Amino acid sequence: MSHSRWKLAREKKIIEGYAETAEVEAERAEIRLAMAFAKAVYDRRQELGLSQTEVAERVGLTQAKISRIEGADTVPTLPLLRRLAQALDASLSIALDADHEEVAFTAHSAA
DSSP states (O other), X not given: OOHHHHHHHHHHXXXXXXXXXXXXXXXXXXXXXXXXXXXXXXXXXXXXXXOHHHHHHHHTSOHHHHHHHHTTOSOOOHXXXXXXXXXXXXXXXXXXXXXXXXXXXXXXXXX
């Protein structure tokens, strides 16, 4: 089944009154947050022109761990979030709402 067909099927279920369980909704929210964070790390790394290996060296991790972070396969701890922000020379902002997650790295200004 193509993605567009899956999306239409899901929308049809919603229109028909189908509601996902709270557990499924929570799992979807976690996945969205992990994906938003992964994209933010990847985008900031690209802005800086760094490889995963270079970021890993700055953070004190392996390249494989950075790959898992960028692939949304792992959830970083708070101390690791701080180290990533420092390694990417940026501040990290995370906004969480009921149905929206936003993760952004804001570059430190050169003073």
